Amino acid sequence: MTSCIICGRPIQEEHRFCRYHQNAYEELRKMFDRWEKAYGSMQWHDYLEGVLKAEGTGIWVAEVIEAIKKEYVP
Amino acid sequence: MMSTDFNARRRKLSKVMIISEKPTAARRIAEALDQNGNLRETKSKSASYFECERNGDTLIVAYALGHLFELRQTEKGWTYPRFETEWVPKYEVDKKASKIEPIINLIRKLAKDADSFVVATDFDIEGSLIGYLTLKYGCRVNPDNAKRMIFSTLTKKELEHAYENLSQQLDFPMIEAGHARHEIDWLYGINLTRALTLSVKKAAGWFRIVSTGRVQGPTLAFLAENDQKIKKFVPIPFWVISAKAGHNGKELELEYHKKRLDLKEDAQRIADELQGRDLRVESILSKKQKQTAPIPFNLSGLQSESYRYFGFKPSRTLSIAQKLYLDALISYPRTNSQKLPLGIDLREILEELRETAYRQYAMNILSRGIPEPVQGPKDDPAHPAIYPTGKKPERRLTPSEFKVYDLVVRRFLGLFYEPSIKEFLRANLKADDHLFYLRGMKIIREGWIVVYGPYVKNNERTLPSIKEGDSFKITSIAADNRYSAPPAHYNPSSLLKLLEKKGLGTKATRASIVDSAQSRGYTLASSFELSSLGYALYETLESHVPAILSAEFTRNLETEMEHIQEGTGDREKALSLAKRELDEILRAFREHEDEIGEDLVKGLQGYWQASEEIGPCPKCGVGTLSIIKSPKTGKRFIGCSQYKEEKCDQTFPLPQKGRIIPLEKQCPYCSHQMIKVISSRRVWETCINWAVCPGRQEDLKTLHQKREKSSGYSEEEEK
Ligand SMILES: [Zn+2]
Numbered sequence: 026m027t028s029c030i031i032c033g034r035p036i037q038e039e040h041r042f043c044r045y046h047q048n049a050y051e052e053l054r055k056m057f058d059r060w061e062k063a064y065g066s067m068q069w070h071d072y073l074e075g076v077l078k079a080e081g082t083g084i085w086v087a088e089v090i091e092a093i094k095k096e097y098v099p
Numbered sequence: 100m101m102s103t104d105f106n107a108r109r110r111k112l113s114k115v116m117i118i119s120e121k122p123t124a125a126r127r128i129a130e131a132l133d134q135n136g137n138l139r140e141t142k143s144k145s146a147s148y149f150e151c152e153r154n155g156d157t158l159i160v161a162y163a164l165g166h167l168f169e170l171r172q173t174e175k176g177w178t179y180p181r182f183e184t185e186w187v188p189k190y191e192v193d194k195k196a197s198k199i200e201p202i203i204n205l206i207r208k209l210a211k212d213a214d215s216f217v218v219a220t221d222f223d224i225e226g227s228l229i230g231y232l233t234l235k236y237g238c239r240v241n242p243d244n245a246k247r248m249i250f251s252t253l254t255k256k257e258l259e260h261a262y263e264n265l266s267q268q269l270d271f272p273m274i275e276a277g278h279a280r281h282e283i284d285w286l287y288g289i290n291l292t293r294a295l296t297l298s299v300k301k302a303a304g305w306f307r308i309v310s311t312g313r314v315q316g317p318t319l320a321f322l323a324e325n326d327q328k329i330k331k332f333v334p335i336p337f338w339v340i341s342a343k344a345g346h347n348g349k350e351l352e353l354e355y356h357k358k359r360l361d362l363k364e365d366a367q368r369i370a371d372e373l374q375g376r377d378l379r380v381e382s383i384l385s386k387k388q389k390q391t392a393p394i395p396f397n398l399s400g401l402q403s404e405s406y407r408y409f410g411f412k413p414s415r416t417l418s419i420a421q422k423l424y425l426d427a428l429i430s431y432p433r434t435n436s437q438k439l440p441l442g443i444d445l446r447e448i449l450e451e452l453r454e455t456a457y458r459q460y461a462m463n464i465l466s467r468g469i470p471e472p473v474q475g476p477k478d479d480p481a482h483p484a485i486y487p488t489g490k491k492p493e494r495r496l497t498p499s500e501f502k503v504y505d506l507v508v509r510r511f512l513g514l515f516y517e518p519s520i521k522e523f524l525r526a527n528l529k530a531d532d533h534l535f536y537l538r539g540m541k542i543i544r545e546g547w548i549v550v551y552g553p554y555v556k557n558n559e560r561t562l563p564s565i566k567e568g569d570s571f572k573i574t575s576i577a578a579d580n581r582y583s584a585p586p587a588h589y590n591p592s593s594l595l596k597l598l599e600k601k602g603l604g605t606k607a608t609r610a611s612i613v614d615s616a617q618s619r620g621y622t623l624a625s626s627f628e629l630s631s632l633g634y635a636l637y638e639t640l641e642s643h644v645p646a647i648l649s650a651e652f653t654r655n656l657e658t659e660m661e662h663i664q665e666g667t668g669d670r671e672k673a674l675s676l677a678k679r680e681l682d683e684i685l686r687a688f689r690e691h692e693d694e695i696g697e698d699l700v701k702g703l704q705g706y707w708q709a710s711e712e713i714g715p716c717p718k719c720g721v722g723t724l725s726i727i728k729s730p731k732t733g734k735r736f737i738g739c740s741q742y743k744e745e746k747c748d749q750t751f752p753l754p755q756k757g758r759i760i761p762l763e764k765q766c767p768y769c770s771h772q773m774i775k776v777i778s779s780r781r782v783w784e785t786c787i788n789w790a791v792c793p794g795r796q797e798d799l800k801t802l803h804q805k806r807e808k809s810s811g812y813s814e815e816e817e818k
Contacts (some may be wrong), residue, residue, distance in 0.1 A: 049331035056333040063336045064363050076333055081585045083332040 049085035116213035117160045120220040123425040125162035131258035144201040168232045179293040210238035219248040228277030253427040276664035283677040287313035302696030307715040320648035323637040326629040334582035338366030344571040356534040366578035378528040380569040392513040392547035394475030395484030406592035414610035434482035437475025451489025464515040472514035516547035589627040635702015643691040719747035751787040768794025
């Protein structure tokens, strides 16, 4: 695969998405700690749902979450 | 005897030609300087000039129409690089500037009889350049011998004073600065836009103007960076304690002393612990705060306040302010200054305002002996801060004009008022270690708010009558989940402020740069969210010629141009620096032309699909064709984006059914753009000019015949 599954832009080396969606993905991973701490404990899956529902979530982040969710669902 | 005397006097008469920037200004100047009550307007074709007498001289007041002359490349060819330019009448490079030809002809004719010349255009870099170029290429006289009228309002008094105290020389540093800015911005705009446009043409064969410029590039980068922050934003949860308490039968909203709690557990515990508890008023604190009146307006101050209260775009505020200036109601608006210098006759202005709806405020200030007005920090050597002249409007102002006018007058009057004093009250309510606040605010002395009140948010809140030791019962309490907010999109006002902070552009150009990001389709129409086209351009430039996007890169040039205006710089030096740097960019561009073109084509395709754009307009070459639905008939057709501005009336009929997809090719018969039409019946290709295209008339005829035979397929469908 050479283009981002979300937007079709070229993907960055060794990454899953284009630079924008990759950035959003990294931001998403980085913020998991903050959420986990805020809620006391948290599962990755619940985290994704939480971010998706939260007000102010960036469109690229939401698109990344949708893409990840598709991968998990058989 | 009579006639010799007349002739003797006549010989002494001198003809002074005064050059103003606009017809309205010319009339005001002539009216102000006329001593004999004998003002004449003489028309010649669609131009005119004003004539009057003063001090025994005949004054001929002619006008420009903004710039009469424009730069043109000396070498032929719509290509790049093009670095050498000459000044030519504007109508030679801009077909829309046809009004300018009679004006230049008239000026040329009038100049032949004139004995001396006075420039009375706006006193700023653009106005100074207009005056200079009009003398040099319109009047064809040596600008070194011309004199300058300098004024900040178009009132009779100031204009007479400016004329009686002429500056003996033109403001050459300003002219040079204007000249340099004009040339450098031309070089960047023309060459970069051509480079982009030609790369698209080479890659796909379309001619679609893709424009950028020296300041537009960095502006696009600011927009893109902010847009990315918003789109990759992950909000962080936090909690707030929402609590209410009863007091004397009323329910009061309480504020917990910690504004936000980062852990859900903490927030929940607090809410649980305090359920139904009693709070005791432990203390009531009061703090008085003095606030001086807001400082005088410069242009950006006026623009941002006008956006805040009326939602006017900066460009709209500027054009309204300009009209008010031409009506002699306010001083020159394109100023950086936040100061009212000593030279301004404040008493006279206030006495005039006493005769208007602002009477009570003006009287109050006069009765206090006109206290020192509040001043701001910024200064401008050419003009003071924006202030009202005090004159009564001679015509009925439009509602928008009145809004801006009222803002300027009230801001001005407020400067002479005392500071306001507000008292902030805070009651501390406690239960164990938990502290709640109840807040109140009272205006103790209005001061300047008396007059500027309509433009101040009133956040006065009364604190209920309580005293220390009173007890409150918490009636409801909960830990509410909130999220941190993403950065905001720019709005016209915040983007303008950013350009100002970064030192890009001038007070005269920034407002239109802000507008152009939207009008060129780089951002969505309703906000400053970057469009797919904006991203395509940003990404392409970033990967191949990042210098175009760099604010740092162009700041050197800004500094260089500032030096010229201060009289310490050199135009030729700045120009050669600009050419050298531009040349490097264009070389890099040439090297990557193919990739740039391909990337942009992809971006354009995505953009057109999303926005129903078809492609560039073949008639005006400026607008973009897109699919439009007639609001009257509901029928769709292709129209040009310049239609709204009444600049292009090109339309093409469309089949009423089926999906339209613009194709990357041109009609072999008429070279109009081709489209694909996908309807449930069939898929076919045609050109947008199909109704009259010489190559398609046979097909149309056959289609007609087919239709006549088959019922249920009306001709209407294809019109
Ligand atoms: Zn992507």
